[in-house]
Amino acid sequence: MHFKLTSDQYIATLTFDRAHTSANTFNEEVLLELESIIDGLKKSPMLNALIIVSAKPNIFIAGADLNVLADASEKELDHIIRLGQRVFRKIEQLHITTIAAIHGACVGGGYELALACDYRIATNAPSTKLGLPETKLGILPAWGGTTRLPELIGLSAALPLILGGTLLPSKVAKKRGLIDSVCFPEQLNQQAHRFTKKPKRRHRIFAAQHNILSLHFIKSQASKSLYQKTRGHYPALLRALDVACKGVLSTKQESFDQERRAIIDLAQGIKAKNLIQLYFATERHRKLRIGNAAPLKIERSSVIGAGIMGSGIAHWIAKKHGPTLLKDVSEEALAKGMANIEKLITSEVKSRRTSQVDAAHCFDRITATTEQVSLRRYQLIIEAATENFELKQKIFTKLETQAGDDTILATNTSALPVTQLADSIKNPKRLIGIHFFNPVSRMPLVEIVKTKHTDDATLNTALCFVQKLGKFPVVVNDSPGFVVNRILLPYLVRAGELFEEGHAPELIDEAMLDFGMPMGPLRLIDTVGIDVAVHVATTLATAYPDRMRVPKILTTMHDKGLLGKKSGSGFYHYRTGKIQANTEIQPGTSPLSSKQKIQDELAALMSNEAQRCLNEGIAESAADIDFAMVMGTGYPPFRGGPLTHATTPS
Known part of the structure; x- marks a missing residue:
């Protein structure tokens, strides 16, 4: 049994508590049980109202069981979609x-059930989020969501939520009309009972929007915007747009049929399958542990080095975890680091990603010092100094004397060998790499680099800490460049060589934007910094001299002080506000390749290097490598990752 029905004389309460799992999700068994209960309620003439609640602590309903959707045949999918539509x-x-009393996540099929109710009440708890994220999985809401949300709030308000797959906190959801009331968790039952006195809901008429003329304009504008953002790579968005627009002029059953046909078509496609597998990988890395060793509890952490990376890491720890010490030997460097943190916090307040109160708390949690303070009270120390191996060795030798016996010592190096730092400390079991990506506040991936000495307790402590920061950890073995930079470097090197051969930077970048990358390779080099690119390229060229090298163009630009965006000029000019190709450097004059050939060559380089990483055991699985590239570089999610792409028929 997954539901418990209780009632007094006039009001029934249906509690969803799916057995043997921490989440409420729908499969055929659950839907059939729900249908039987609803059929029974039809025979209860004394009832006035039904309240639907969840027994799970932080989840109302998490939607359909994706394991069912991922493995379903076309016939099975048709059956489960028809069943869900019929029950709702x-x-x-x-x-x-009917009232949906929502506490915790109410997403996908969960919110589609809520839409089928007359009224929706939600708590203001942080765990309460509402929305229809299906398009992010390459499908669309097909249990009535694409039909009912425009009916509730109008097509123009519904489309951004359906197409964006946006999840909203309850207060925002109330403002946008997705729910009717917000309350404290302890008031949910009382508030729900107030709504039982209301009559059945009558839906608004959106005559100004839901007519042929307005629909043509809304659809054409949305189509244009979608293509600009996605270059046509995400068919679910266009199908959802089409179904939603047709639905407002169709009967409800006709609209449901359009939803069903669309999701069956989409779910059979490789893009949806890749996106669903990425979702499973995301969930796995949220909870990842290695072996049975328990993680240590991190109450205090310290970051050594107040540069861009160090200050960025300290800011994120203070925001997401707790008190942190930011340490540097230079007063000037420390001042710049704190200024960077202030800039990051101010930006978050301006963009309303954090409140003034939370911003003040975040700043207060950071202690900055140049003093030789004891670090024995700190359970984790992250070194984020300049990428200089001798410097890092000196830092770890000193940390050995300052830290506690159980303190975990981590390095944020992006390419240098972590194992060699073990010679600097007495207990190498507690040494680990925790490689954040820049900018720390935006990049979701963290590479957890284990050496041959690292024990499982240290490894699991690092995993747990990174997960609490809201990041996704991927465990990799120590090797030059680890996974992401190693796979990315041949791609970036070849892009530089293509420029040297005569290809305009816009052509090279446009080719990879068409492939689905979020940024072209030359723009990426400019953003990372030519100096950083030269350093990483030199490190990897030393390790793999047979196939990796430093392009001459990068050393030339470095010597000229053209360091990319940070200096105002690299492959492009950034000083005027309008990004233009830099005329100070000229491409070569060799015969040119087409965009398609450039795309194929650069994509193949990433896939080939990814296969080498897998063969060498740098990561545990192909899925880990693909996940790291999607989360660490923005590799097109719909392609699944460089290894999946290499084995996918074109």
Whole structure:
């Protein structure tokens, strides 16, 4: 049994508590049980209202069981979609008032059930989020969501939520009309009972939007915007747009049929399958542990080095975890680091990603010092100094005397060998790499680099710490460049060589934007910094001299002080506000390749290097490598990652 039905004389409460799992999700068994209960309620003439609640602590309903969708045949998928639509339609057509009393995540099929109710109440708890994220999985809401949300709030308000797959906190959801009331968690039952006195809901008429003329304009504008953002790579968005626009002029059953046909078509496609597998990988890395060793509890952490990376890491720890010490030997460097943190916090307040109160708390959690303070009270120390191996050795030798016996010592190096630092400390079991990507506040991936000495307790402590920061850890073995930089470097090197051969930077970058990368390779080099690119390239060229090298163009630009965006000029000019190709450096004059050939060559380089990493055991699995590249570089999610792409028929 997954549901418990209780009632007094006039009001029934249906509690969803799916057995043997921490989440409420729908599969055929659950939907059939729900249908049986709803059919029974039709025979209860004394009832006035039904309240639907969840027994799970932080989840109302998390939607469909994706394991079912991922493995379903076309016939099975048709059956489960028809079943869900039928059950939710029965809820909608109940003769009594229905209320969804929402606490915790209410997403996908969960919110589609809520839409089938007359009223929706949600708590203001941080865990309460609402929305329809299906398009992010390459499908669309097909249990009535694409039909009912425009009916509730109008097509123009519904489309950004359906197409964006946006999840909203309850207060924002209330403002946008997705729910009717927000309350404290302890008031949810009382508030739900107030709504039982309301009559069945009558939907608004959106005559100004839901007519042929307005629909043509709305759809054409949305189509244009989608193509600009996605270059046509995400068919689910266009199908969802089409179904939603047709739905407002169709009967409800006709619209449901359009939803069903669309999701069956989309779910059979490779793009949806790749996106769903990426979702599974995301969930795995949220909870990843190695072996049975328990992680140590991190109460205090310290970051050594107040540069861009060090200050960025300290800011994120203070925001997401707790008190942190930012340490540097230079007063000037420390002042710049704190200024960077202030800039990051101010930006978050301006963009409303954090409140003034939370911003003040974040700043207060950071202690900055140049003093030789004891670090024995700190359970984790992250070194984020300049990428200089001798300097890092000196830092770790000193940390050995300052830290506690159980303190975990981590380095944020992006390419240098972590194992060699073990010679600097007495207990190498507690040494680990925790490689954040720049900018720390935006990049979701962290590479957890284990050496041959690292024990499971240290490894799991690092994993747990990174997960608490809201990041996704991927465990990799120590090797030059680890996974992401090693795979990315041949791609960036060849892009530089293509420029040397005569290809305009816009052509090279445009080719990879068409492939689905979020940024072209030359723009990426400019953003990372020519100096950083030269350093990483030199490190990897030393390790793999047979196939990696430093392009001459990069050393030339470095010597000229053309360091990319940070200096105002690199492959492009950035000083005027309008990004233009830099005329100070000229491409070569060799015969040119087409965009398609450039795309194929650069993509193949990433796939080939990814295969080498897998063969050498740098990561545990192909799925880990693909996940790291998607999360660490923005490799097109719909392609699944460089290894999946290499084995996918074109």
